[in-house]
Amino acid sequence: MRKALLFITNGGTIREAGRKFGIPESTIRKRKKDYDGGLDVTGPQMGRHPIFSVDQEKSLTSHVIKMAKLFYGVSKTQLRKLAYSYALSNNIPNNFNATTKMAGKDWYYHFLKRNKVISLRKPEPTSINRISAFNETQVNQFFQNLKKLYEKYHFSNEKIFNVDETGISTMQKPSKRVGPKGIKQFGAKTSAERGKTVTVICCFNAAGTCYVPPMFIFPRTRTTTLEKNGPPNAKYSCSKSGWSNEQLFYEWLQHFIDIVKPSKDHPVLIILDNHSSHISIAIYECCKQNGIVLLTIPPHTSHRLQPLDLTFYGPLKAAFYRQCDNYLLHFERITPYDLAELFHKAYSQVATMDKAQSGFKTPGIWPFDSEKFTKEDFLASNHHTPTDEDLDETVVFEGTLEEFNNSAMSQTIVPSLSTSVRSTSTESRDSRGKRKRSANNLTDDTLGALIADASKVLSSVANKNVTKDVIDMLGDDPESTAENGSLLHNELAKRWKVFLQNGLKKDDLLTILSKYDTPSNLSLLTAPILNPEVKAALQKPILSVDFSHSEGQNQLGKGLCALGKAISNILGNIESIPGDMRSGLLTDLFNSGRILTNLFHRESVIRKNLITPHLKNLQAVAEKCMPAEFLFGTDLSEKLKSLKAIESASKELKSVPKPFFNRKRGGDTVSDRSKPGSSRPLNAFRPVRHYPETRPARSQKFAYRSEPAKTYRNKNQSTWKKRI
Numbered sequence: 001m002r003k004a005l006l007f008i009t010n011g012g013t014i015r016e017a018g019r020k021f022g023i024p025e026s027t028i029r030k031r032k033k034d035y036d037g038g039l040d041v042t043g044p045q046m047g048r049h050p051i052f053s054v055d056q057e058k059s060l061t062s063h064v065i066k067m068a069k070l071f072y073g074v075s076k077t078q079l080r081k082l083a084y085s086y087a088l089s090n091n092i093p094n095n096f097n098a099t100t101k102m103a104g105k106d107w108y109y110h111f112l113k114r115n116k117v118i119s120l121r122k123p124e125p126t127s128i129n130r131i132s133a134f135n136e137t138q139v140n141q142f143f144q145n146l147k148k149l150y151e152k153y154h155f156s157n158e159k160i161f162n163v164d165e166t167g168i169s170t171m172q173k174p175s176k177r178v179g180p181k182g183i184k185q186f187g188a189k190t191s192a193e194r195g196k197t198v199t200v201i202c203c204f205n206a207a208g209t210c211y212v213p214p215m216f217i218f219p220r221t222r223t224t225t226l227e228k229n230g231p232p233n234a235k236y237s238c239s240k241s242g243w244s245n246e247q248l249f250y251e252w253l254q255h256f257i258d259i260v261k262p263s264k265d266h267p268v269l270i271i272l273d274n275h276s277s278h279i280s281i282a283i284y285e286c287c288k289q290n291g292i293v294l295l296t297i298p299p300h301t302s303h304r305l306q307p308l309d310l311t312f313y314g315p316l317k318a319a320f321y322r323q324c325d326n327y328l329l330h331f332e333r334i335t336p337y338d339l340a341e342l343f344h345k346a347y348s349q350v351a352t353m354d355k356a357q358s359g360f361k362t363p364g365i366w367p368f369d370s371e372k373f374t375k376e377d378f379l380a381s382n383h384h385t386p387t388d389e390d391l392d393e394t395v396v397f398e399g400t401l402e403e404f405n406n407s408a409m410s411q412t413i414v415p416s417l418s419t420s421v422r423s424t425s426t427e428s429r430d431s432r433g434k435r436k437r438s439a440n441n442l443t444d445d446t447l448g449a450l451i452a453d454a455s456k457v458l459s460s461v462a463n464k465n466v467t468k469d470v471i472d473m474l475g476d477d478p479e480s481t482a483e484n485g486s487l488l489h490n491e492l493a494k495r496w497k498v499f500l501q502n503g504l505k506k507d508d509l510l511t512i513l514s515k516y517d518t519p520s521n522l523s524l525l526t527a528p529i530l531n532p533e534v535k536a537a538l539q540k541p542i543l544s545v546d547f548s549h550s551e552g553q554n555q556l557g558k559g560l561c562a563l564g565k566a567i568s569n570i571l572g573n574i575e576s577i578p579g580d581m582r583s584g585l586l587t588d589l590f591n592s593g594r595i596l597t598n599l600f601h602r603e604s605v606i607r608k609n610l611i612t613p614h615l616k617n618l619q620a621v622a623e624k625c626m627p628a629e630f631l632f633g634t635d636l637s638e639k640l641k642s643l644k645a646i647e648s649a650s651k652e653l654k655s656v657p658k659p660f661f662n663r664k665r666g667g668d669t670v671s672d673r674s675k676p677g678s679s680r681p682l683n684a685f686r687p688v689r690h691y692p693e694t695r696p697a698r699s700q701k702f703a704y705r706s707e708p709a710k711t712y713r714n715k716n717q718s719t720w721k722k723r724i
Contacts, residue, residue: 004028005035050114051087051094051107060086061115061205073123118521126303135381136300136373142305143370149269149293150368157366159268162200163252163307165244168343170315170334171195172324190328197242201252202308202316205269206360208353214343214504215252217244218336230340231347233259246277252284257290266444267291271365273302273585304373307359309369311348319346366579375709509555525560527553528604528631533640534611542614555604560596567593573587607631 004017005028014032016648018025034049064074074082083103087094096103112119138460149155157699172195174188196219203212213233218226219242227236235255237248244252262268272278274296287294297305304310323342324334364372379467488496504512518526527550535543567589577585604627611631621643625633633639 001028001031005032008032008097028358036191051092052083053094056086056090057111057115060111061118062676064118066376066379068123071123071126073121073382075333076120077102078183079111080104083111093622122480127300128528134298134301134304134378136378138301139305139378140370140702141363142298142301143368145295146365147368147370149295153267153269155267157360160206160271160360161203161210161212161256161268162206162271162307163212163256164273164302164306164313165199166202166308166313166317167197167199168320168339169195169197170339171335172328172334173317175318175321175325185577188325195334199242199244199627200343201244202312203256204308204312204351204356204359206357206366208356211351211356212256213249214347215255216340216343217242217248220336225337227340228337229344231344234340236340244277246280249277250280250283250286253286253292257292264291267293269293269295271295271297271307273306274299276667292400304377305355305363305365309364310362311355311359316346316350317350322346335340363529370392379703383400453516454590488693513558516558516565518557518561521562522564523629525557525564525600527557528607528627528629530611531630531632531636533633533636534615537615538611539614540661542611546611548606548609549603553600553607556596556600556603560593560600562570563589563593563596563603604631 001023003019004021004023007017007020008014008028012020013269014025014028017023050057058609064079064084067074079273080102082139084094084096085103086092087096094103096107171190174190201215201217203214204210213235214229214680215235215237216226216230216236218236219240220226220238221240221549222235227234227623230236235252238250239245239248256270260268268291272291272294278294278296283294286292302309315636320343323345327338327342328336350586360366364370438459444670530538530543530546538546568584570586570589608627621636621639625636
């Protein structure tokens with residue numbers, strides 16, 4: 001078929017193509033029509049044609065992928081609506097639902113089958129800080145610093161390390177289980193409702209040949225009995241919160257030196273995040289003496305630049321949860337004393353050479369690839385791109401101690417607004433116990449410098465111009481004036497603003513209300529009064545709420561009186577108003593009157609809806625009453641009387657049910673139910689007699705409790721006649 005279509009495209013006829021390739025002419029005509037419309041004609045055509053062509057579906061697919069990269073993924077419903085609007089805007093014939101304005105579910109599932117590059121996935125929650133921080137400026141600055149270190153020290157992959165903390169808990173996250181269908185969910189055993197978190201510091205190199213034994217930080221004061229069956233050569237420590245701090249990271253650094261044994265002749269590079277516990281004078285001095293160069297990644301970019309986060313911690317925690325599930329099959333709960341052993345089993349399974357190598361290769365750290373991230377990776381952060389004044393957010397530790405001290409105060413090494421000066425012993429935590437990047441023990445001068453730098457950054461961001469498409473995404477400007485609208489007079493706007501914020505003073509309000517009386521020809525401008533029948537049926541709390549609503553409704557009525565008086569004066573002297581102002585002025589006044597009268601009516605409806613649920617026997621009548629002088633109308637009493645009359649008449653007209661059976665007093669006739677052929681036997685109409693729970697006497701003729709009706713009638717003739 002492809003050759004036949006190519007033959008026709010080059011100038012051949014359909015008849016010649018059919019003879020040459022042995023294809024019926026009708027088939028070629030049909031496929032050529034589809035081919036000209038952009039459809040795929042190379043494969044077998046079974047069933048109906050898709051609504052969109054291959055190119056159109058590719059454009060839809062590329063749009064979905066682009067939105068996912070921008071952290072605005074398209075949901076199932078949004079994709080169906082998008083397909084409908086796409087078909088409508090391009091005049092594509094379709095059978096989509098015009099009522100819901102969506103494509104059908106069948107189209108959605110077939111669309112996913114035809115386009116394997118997309119699927120329905122659960123997105124990972126990503127904070128706005130991470131979205132905006134991972135931008136081209138900061139990432140390029142990080143790679144520039146990394147390139148300078150590579151050129152200066154010539155690090156091999158065995159000398160490049162990454163260190164990061166993670167948390168493990170005594171309450172595991174259950175893995176997926178096979179269960180019965182037909183139920184929404186089923187439970188899985190966990191150690192506790194809320195577990196205790198233990199921090200673990202892990203580290204590996206880019207070659208994957210060295211996994212530094214981890215360091216455990218328990219929320220305790222002693223580590224005795226917590227080291228049972230843990231990883232070999234692991235380090236154990238404690239803190240009150242269970243999180244890392246500057247002192248504990250200094251201990252880990254000593255542990256790293258003991259294992260790796262770096263020196264000034266054989267330096268190593270450690271890549272880490274810029275948390276406050278990683279930067280202090282003591283840590284810098286230790287790194288300087290032992291040939292350790294520290295390079296921090298930009299803040300909030302660990303999800304894209306941290307090798308441990310990219311390839312190691314995910315499989316590690318999954319393996320750890322599996323070990324916890326297996327442990328709970330034999331024991332009741334998991335305690336902090338069991339974590340080291342469970343972590344050791346998971347760690348030994350996951351700590352492989354491939355994971356370490358791929359962890360450094362994915363972000364382009366080793367082998368070095370500064371072009372690892374393309375423009376598409378930074379699309380989401382384009383609206384938050386930092387200016388040149390943000391400078392470098394990465395930290396490089398090298399040089400002398402004096403340089404470090406001077407740069408720490410001048411914020412050249414650590415230009416981040418939250419990591420300038422830090423205490424070497426105080427742990428930086430927020431009220432929830434989480435790590436935070438704020439500085440401790442700041443002096444007044446340093447704090448002033450921080451505020452000045454912050455104002456610079458904020459002012460530069462605030463004054464940065466944005467494109468028109470970004471402005472369109474933000475929506476209409478709430479402070480802008482409508483295209484055909486007009487501003488109020490400044491004096492009027494000034495006074496109304498005060499009244500809208502604070503309201504009128506009580507004395508002023510009473511003075512204004514006293515000036516306007518209800519017009520004699522429109523008494524409905526007064527708030528409706530509660531009907532006496534309704535008022536007697538309500539409790540005091542409901543009456544007080546209704547009273548407050550009626551007070552507001554009365555004020556609204558007075559405002560309508562004032563407006564009506566002004567309009568009436570204008571209509572009485574209509575000739576004195578210029579013709580060019582007359583139409584617009586009256587239209588505005590009439591529209592304001594319409595809005596206020598509608599608001600007055602809504603207040604009456606709100607009062608009725610408030611009261612009606614509390615009227616038990618009056619609800620049916622009260623809902624149909626129109627407000628007038630009284631809230632529920634002036635004829636409520638008459639409606640209630642007519643309702644009671646109808647109810648009493650309906651009771652009298654109801655038919656009396658027939659008796660269970662019909663016997664004449666002097667005869668033996670019975671109802672039709674006892675005749676032959678009836679499903680009810682004669683004995684069923686006999687009165688029931690309850691006998692005592694004793695054995696029958698020997699003289700009793702029948703030993704059973706159910707005697708024939710004849711014998712029973714002979715023994716109890718008088719009772720039988722009374723019963724019938």
